[in-house]
Amino acid sequence: MLILPALSSVSRSALRLFIACVWVINGIPAIGQVTLSPDSAALERLRTWAVSLQSGPLGSNGIVALSVRRVNDGRIIFGQNDGISLSTASTLKLVSTATALATLGSTYSYTTTLEYDGVIRDSTLQGNLYLRGTGDPSLGSGRFAGYPAWVALLKDISSRVRQAGIRRIDGAVIGDASFYDDQPIPDSWPFSDLGNYYGAGLFGLNFNENLYRIYFKSGPALGSPAPVLRTDPAMPFLTFTNRVTVGPANSGDEVNIYGTPFQNTATLDGTIPANSTEFAVKGAMPDPAYFTAYAITEQLRRDSVRIAGPATSYRPGAPVPGTLSASLDVASTQNDMPGGSRPAVRTEIARYVSPPLSDLVRETNFQSINLYAEALMRSAARQIRQAPTNWPESISAVTGFWKGKGIDLAGFRPRDGSGLSTSGALTANNLTSILSAMTREGAYPAFYASIPVVGQTGTVRGLAKGTKAAGNVRAKSGTIEGVRAYAGYFTAADGTLMSFSFMINKYAEGKYAALTPQIERLFVLLVGL
Numbered sequence: 001m002l003i004l005p006a007l008s009s010v011s012r013s014a015l016r017l018f019i020a021c022v023w024v025i026n027g028i029p030a031i032g033q034v035t036l037s038p039d040s041a042a043l044e045r046l047r048t049w050a051v052s053l054q055s056g057p058l059g060s061n062g063i064v065a066l067s068v069r070r071v072n073d074g075r076i077i078f079g080q081n082d083g084i085s086l087s088t089a090s091t092l093k094l095v096s097t098a099t100a101l102a103t104l105g106s107t108y109s110y111t112t113t114l115e116y117d118g119v120i121r122d123s124t125l126q127g128n129l130y131l132r133g134t135g136d137p138s139l140g141s142g143r144f145a146g147y148p149a150w151v152a153l154l155k156d157i158s159s160r161v162r163q164a165g166i167r168r169i170d171g172a173v174i175g176d177a178s179f180y181d182d183q184p185i186p187d188s189w190p191f192s193d194l195g196n197y198y199g200a201g202l203f204g205l206n207f208n209e210n211l212y213r214i215y216f217k218s219g220p221a222l223g224s225p226a227p228v229l230r231t232d233p234a235m236p237f238l239t240f241t242n243r244v245t246v247g248p249a250n251s252g253d254e255v256n257i258y259g260t261p262f263q264n265t266a267t268l269d270g271t272i273p274a275n276s277t278e279f280a281v282k283g284a285m286p287d288p289a290y291f292t293a294y295a296i297t298e299q300l301r302r303d304s305v306r307i308a309g310p311a312t313s314y315r316p317g318a319p320v321p322g323t324l325s326a327s328l329d330v331a332s333t334q335n336d337m338p339g340g341s342r343p344a345v346r347t348e349i350a351r352y353v354s355p356p357l358s359d360l361v362r363e364t365n366f367q368s369i370n371l372y373a374e375a376l377m378r379s380a381a382r383q384i385r386q387a388p389t390n391w392p393e394s395i396s397a398v399t400g401f402w403k404g405k406g407i408d409l410a411g412f413r414p415r416d417g418s419g420l421s422t423s424g425a426l427t428a429n430n431l432t433s434i435l436s437a438m439t440r441e442g443a444y445p446a447f448y449a450s451i452p453v454v455g456q457t458g459t460v461r462g463l464a465k466g467t468k469a470a471g472n473v474r475a476k477s478g479t480i481e482g483v484r485a486y487a488g489y490f491t492a493a494d495g496t497l498m499s500f501s502f503m504i505n506k507y508a509e510g511k512y513a514a515l516t517p518q519i520e521r522l523f524v525l526l527v528g529l
Contacts, residue, residue, distance in 0.1 A: 039529065042493075043078060046525045050080045053504070053518055062482070062506030067428035068526065069499045071436040071489075076429070077498065077529065085411040085425035086505045089478025091487040092419035092426070093373040095434055097361040097450060099398050100376035101443035103383045106358040110136030110379075112205070114157055115346040120165055128171035128309075129161065130346065131292055133205030134179050136354045137375035140208045143363055144355045150208040150233065153352070154299040160350040161300060172309030173297045175289030179204030180378070181315070182390040184261050188421040195259030195266050197282035199420065202374040204315065205289040208233070209371055211282050214257075214268070218246045218276045226272050226279075233295060238286065239265050247271030257283045289313035358446040365450045365476050366458040370418035377417025391416070407433045419478055428501040431487050435499035451476055451488045454523055460486070463516070469523035482506050484515055486522075492529045500526060 046068075054064040067082035069075065076082070100108075111134055118127015133139070142149025148156060184201030185194060193199035200210035215229040226244045244255055251273045259266035263286050272279045285291050290313035297311040354360065357376075364372040381394035384401050395414055403409055408429075415424035438444055452458025455470025459477040464470050469490070478485035487501040502522060507515060 042525070042528045046078055046522075046529065047080075049518075049521060049525055050078075054080070058508050058511055058515060058518065059504055061508065062504060065428040065501070065503045065505075066522075067432040067501045068529070069429075069432040069436050071439045071497045071499050074433070074436050076432075079429065082428040082432075082501075083411060085413060085427055086503045087422065087425055087480065087483045087485075088414075088419050088431070088487075088503060089480045089483045089485045090368045090370075090373075090419045091431065091476050091478040091485040091501065091503070092414055092417070092424065093364055093368065093478075094431065094451070094476050094487055095398065095402075095414065095426075096373045096377040096380070096417040097364050098434060098438045098441075098447055099401060100357060100380040101361060101447050102438065102441045103380045103401065104357055106356060106361075106443045106446040108357040108379075110134050110138075110354040112136055112139050112352045112354075113348055114160055114350040114352075115348050116164075116166075117346050118171065123165055123167040125166045125169045125171070127169075129166075129169055129173045129296070130176045131157070131173075131205060131296065132176035132178075132346075133203070133289070135202065135204060135206070135375050135379060136352075137202070137206050137209065137369075137372045138354050138360060138363075139206055139352065142208075144359060147355060150295075154295055157296055157350075158299045158303045158305070161305060162303065164349050166305065168306045168308075169300075170308050173293045173300070173307060173311050175205050175291075175293035175296075175311075175313040177204035177289035177313060177315045181388065186374075186391050186416040186421055188415040188423045190420075190422055191260075192256060192258065193420060194261070195257035195284055197284055198370050200284035200371050201261045202371060202378060203288050205292060205313075206371070206375070207285075207288045207292040207295075209369070210285045210288045212285055213280045213282055214240075216244060216255075216272050216276065216279045216281065218272050218274055218279065220246075220274050222246055222248065222274065226276075228268070229278060232280075233291070235285075235291065237264055237290075237294065241265065241267045243267065243269045245271055246274050249274045253279075253281055255281045257281070259284065259286060261286050287313055289315065358443075358450070361446065362450040366452050368459055368477065370420050373418035374416060402434055402437065405437050407437055409433075420480065422480065428503060431501035432499040435487065435489065435501075439497070448474065448489065464520040464523045467520070467524050469520070469527050472527050473523045475523070478503075479512075482509075484512070484519070486519060490523075490526050493527065498526070498529070 050066050053059045063081055065081040065084055065086055068078040070077055113132045115130045115132055116125055116127055140150035140153045184203050197211040212235055213232045216226045217229050218226040224246045226246055228240055228242055247254055255270040257266055257268055293311035293313055297307055300307060360372060378394050381389045381397035384397040389397060411427040412430045413425050415421035438447055451474040452460045454460045454463050454473040454475055455465045460475050473490040475486045475488040483505050485503040490498055492498050
């Protein structure tokens with residue numbers, strides 16, 4: 001009798017060699033019987049890659065998680081650390097966009113309304129003009145063919161007002177952001193992100209993706225001040241403390257903008273490249289509803305419409321309409337809105353309808369736009385609950401929706417809809433389960449089409465070019481400090497559709513670029529399964 005050694009200390013390859021020797025000793029033909037099947041060999045290569053990345057210099061101090069799941073029956077094909085809750089970065093956008101499509105449908109659109117209260121007599125509006133939002137993140141963005149960018153939108157609004165016979169407004173222009181009555185950002189977002197464009201909050205009324213550009217000028221002397229030239233759009237109500245200096249040539253954007261919603265000051269810190277005549281950095285508008293009202297007011301005045309009152313914004317919870325300080329001449333009282341109550345009767349002048357949800361989802365996933373992901377998550381939650389929801393309630397609604405599909409969400413603890421939160425987490429298995437379940441939804445074709453194609457489109461267009469993965473793997477990327485993540489679908493060698501989720505948290509500091517070949521290798525291994 002031959003006694004086998006303890007297998008826990010024997011590698012898989014050594015075990016195969018050992019069994020082959022046993023077969024030969026006992027007269028059993030070894031050829032063809034110890035060779036792994038193609039599928040097993042592919043899994044072995046994937047396992048070797050995952051273990052090597054975890055134990056090697058890039059991942060040894062962090063966690064490498066991978067889940068691969070067959071979508072037709074939900075079977076897990078491969079898993080490593082797939083039940084550990086980890087930061088997902090922007091791969092969380094897949095959950096938000098899937099939920100929005102599944103609950104609202106691919107043809108859903110937002111509506112923003114141009115309205116007035118009071119009456120029009122002798123070309124004078126005896127009341128106020130409003131632009132009332134419903135959370136459309138794309139209004140005035142210019143991303144979508146056939147939908148006006150912000151400059152053209154302002155001109156259209158002015159034209160519609162004049163077509164309504166209005167040449168004077170006795171009241172004011174008001175940006176109505178009352179659709180949401182809570183804070184515009186999740187409370188777990190890092191302070192250092194809030195003033196930058198990717199940290200723009202979600203408001204009831206959004207405009208130009210709630211971003212503006214600051215233009216700097218720099219000379220050749222390293223460390224010398226880099227003055228601010230202007231902002232676009234013009235935002236005279238916003239003041240800056242500028243600490244930006246000149247950095248090395250071709251050093252890129254190293255500027256951070258420190259600011260928060262409803263604050264009329266921001267601090268600029270960091271460097272821009274030397275010898276820049278106009279170097280643009282994108283920031284987050286502190287109060288898009290106020291900016292919208294201000295910009296409409298200025299456009300109307302350019303078009304010879306007289307307006308008695310100053311521009312202002314309105315949101316529930318504010319003691320009076322308007323959110324910026326009166327010292328900036330953006331006054332804050334309207335006679336027909338006592339105590340912040342909305343006027344009962346308004347007359348519609350025009351409405352602006354967003355692109356369909358399928359287009360919004362595609363831009364969300366292709367360009368990884370945080371604002372869009374938050375808007376879609378909040379809209380989906382409102383549809384699920386059939387009532388307004390705040391941030392925690394929205395996350396709870398999304399969680400309940402997928403639990404209702406029979407998905408095991410142990411470890412599922414998101415804190416926002418975009419993945420910018422540093423405290424939110426979920427498991428790789430959570431994500432592949434939702435991706436698999438999404439294939440059974442009517443809006444799945446639009447969802448699948450919204451995920452970038454490796455080697456071809458979106459944020460993964462530069463990866464794995466010239467390999468079998470290019471054109472096959474659809475993957476949403478995610479990156480925040482110390483995190484890289486990818487998730488989506490691929491078609492296996494036998495034609496089977498698979499979902500996958502890969503996350504590495506706390507990889508070796510400064511080794512972002514060194515991880516790229518490893519990720520490209522992963523994509524190639526996946527399509528070989």
